[in-house]
Amino acid sequence: MEFVRRFAPDSLKPDVFDHRPLADLESCLIEGVRAPEGSTGFPRHKHPESDQLFFILEGCMQLELDGEQHAVPAGSTVFIPAGTPHRNHYPHPGTELHLDVLLPPPARGLPLAEAADEDESGGPGTHYVLPPSDDLGIEIVPGFHVRDLAHSGTGSSYASMRLAHVDPGNDALPWHIHEFDQLYFILDGTLEVEVANHRHRATRFDLVVLPAGVPHRNWNPGPGRESHLVLLVPEPAPGVPPDLGVDFRLNGHSFG
Structure with missing residues (x-):
């Protein structure tokens, strides 16, 4: 598996709305989207079985969400429950970039969306647009802050999404696993990720894919603070520890 995948906006078409899958998993579909000024996304539509999350990386999206108009700047989060009509276009100056997450992904062979009159x-849920904020959130361990963007309490029943900030030199979590898929999208800085005994250096616009049960650890080598989105699919149940420590090392034996 390719544990680190890069979103390269320059590889998308420069003059029209364009998108590319970054992770197509059983739990979720994540795409990187590029929209130049004056372009238009898909006509008014809905996702019958999938909730949708947007995170605006650059620029500004103009979003019609269930009849309401929103100008959505960089750093904003959008939650669209399954069955909610919407459409987006880009009249604002400059190029817009965003992540598009569908939870769960449509079944193979079915269309991603249906037209909406x-x-x-x-x-069947409550949509919202969460504006950007300078609030770092809660410090869950020294030097590691998280702020909730979407979770079961906000209507996101399939996953939680958080914004994490990691101070340089932070290595608070040793080898561990999760009982859910975990994905990081790097917004700023550098994150060293060691997964299944291979080390990767993830930087801005890298997506890190950590499937359930795969041993990993990560830290910020510096020099500055690192920031990333965290997607947990599904959201851990209340009271259940999300991180399970493991002893992981190669023992020198090979088979086959």
Whole structure:
């Protein structure tokens, strides 16, 4: 498996709305999207079985969400429950970049979306646009802050998404595993990731894919603070420790 995948906006079409899958898993579908000024996304539509999360990386998205208009700047999070009509376009100056997450992904062979009529409204949940903030969130271990962006309490029943900030030199978590898929998307700085005995240096716009049960550890080598999105699919149940420590080392034996 390719544990680190790069979102390279320059590889997408420069003059039209374009997108590319970064991770197509059983638990979620994540795409990187590039939209130049004046472009338009898909016509008004809905995702019948999938919740959708946007995180705006650069620029500004103009979003019609269930009949309401939102100008969504960089650093914002959008949650769109399954069945909620929406569309997005890009009248604002400059190029817009965002992550698009579908939870769960549509079944193989089915379309990603269905058309929604102009007068169609509603959906089985509460949509929202969360603006950017300078709040670092809660310090869960020394030098490691997280702020919740989406979780079961906000209506996201399939996953939680957080914004994490890691101080340089932080190596608070030794080898561990999760009972859920974990994905990091690097926003700023450098994150060293060791997974299944291979080391990777993840930098801005890298997506780190850590499937359930795969031993890993990560730290910020510096020199500055590192920031990344954290997606946990599914969200851990209340009271269940998310990180399970393991002793992991190669023993020198090979088979086959």
